[in-house]
Amino acid sequence: MAAKRENGRKNDPQRTQEDILDVATEEFATHGLAGGRVDAIAEKTRTSKRMIYYYFGSKEGLYLAVLERSYRKIRTLEADLELANLPPEEALRTLISTTFDHDEANPEFVRLVSIENIHHAAHMLRSEAIRDLNVSVIEMIEAIIRRGVAEGTFLRDADPVDIHMLISAFCFFRVSNRYTFGTIFRRDLSAPEFYDRHKKLISDAVISYLTAPEPDR
Amino acid sequence: MAAKRENGRKNDPQRTQEDILDVATEEFATHGLAGGRVDAIAEKTRTSKRMIYYYFGSKEGLYLAVLERSYRKIRTLEADLELANLPPEEALRTLISTTFDHDEANPEFVRLVSIENIHHAAHMLRSEAIRDLNVSVIEMIEAIIRRGVAEGTFLRDADPVDIHMLISAFCFFRVSNRYTFGTIFRRDLSAPEFYDRHKKLISDAVISYLTAPEPDR
DNA sequence: CAAAATGTACGAACTAGTGAGTATGTCAAG
């Protein structure tokens, strides 16, 4: 065993882990947790399978790490939105636009969340990091609604979580159900023509919901 | 016939297949396609694994059969809605209520669709039965909008597929993302208190979208 | 040198799928 270090290896644990996580994100997002193959991940990595187990312990451990990292990424996005100075309607449109663009730009995140739901969010529940995500969106929406109601623009004092759900559902569904919906209605939801139109649709829907008078039924 | 014997075997192909499909639906909806185990299905069945292959050829064949059967079930539901006599708004509320209730009552269907989306709707595309689903909802929505616009109740001439998407997204998301959304926002979306409230929310949102004047921006 | 990081080769368990033979029901002919 001539110990030649022709291509002498460099130890770079940081990069190794990032590399594994990148590849694993793609693999799990494409095939699911059960469908994702550890060997397949290892091969696409610049390192070996041994390192996956060295750093993440198990397949599930790796999956959880992938999930946590994905969630951590969004948290930052929401954080630096300056909405307090905008008029309520505009603030809301900006917020919706951000959610919309995020889901549009991160289909692998959307897929991971779908997969996690199939597993009843079991891994998420075990992860403090994700469980304790402080969700600033809700506070933002709450503030916007309060301002809107105060100044008389909004006529409905809606629940902010409900409003967030209305927004999220549409933005998420557009990406998560792109394929089945697209197949049935013969419509390619990733086509650029729908981008502006759908963003306007959900924005207008939310705004008109809030500005419409509460029907007495 | 009438050959009834104590513990002798009874040939009942119809029942055998139904039995397999019932169990497989549950298994795939719970664990996904890759995660679902043929052996597990076989065990919960009153028949054997050999019969699964006898009737469905392969694991994928079984999955496809499950998917087709699930889709076939809904098709009927939509069909017998009598909306033509109702005023537009009420017709729309009835339609939304139906979609809402369907997703609420069939979480395993919602899950199967989610799973199918992870697979890019690959199986669906291969199934004529599903691909050729004639979607009457769209025509219904189209008719309602047309009537509403004609009589001046609705001020927007919206695309019916877009409207259906807005409705579907919310109803679907409520069920499909029940677990992750519920975990993050500490809210049990299957709790009865949300049932009426959410149904009213999506209905009001759609109605107010259609009745609100098109903003000029 | 010790500790951390990495590569190789292997194995135990699992899993989709099958080979080969058995039971059941139908029906036509004797």
Added chain:
DNA sequence: CTTGACATACTCACTAGTTCGTACATTTTG
């Protein structure tokens, strides 16, 4: 109404291949 031929329905045991995970050796780094 009995017999036997035949197609469909079914059972049991087995296998080839995959997949997660690990034992062991080796290299890098401080």
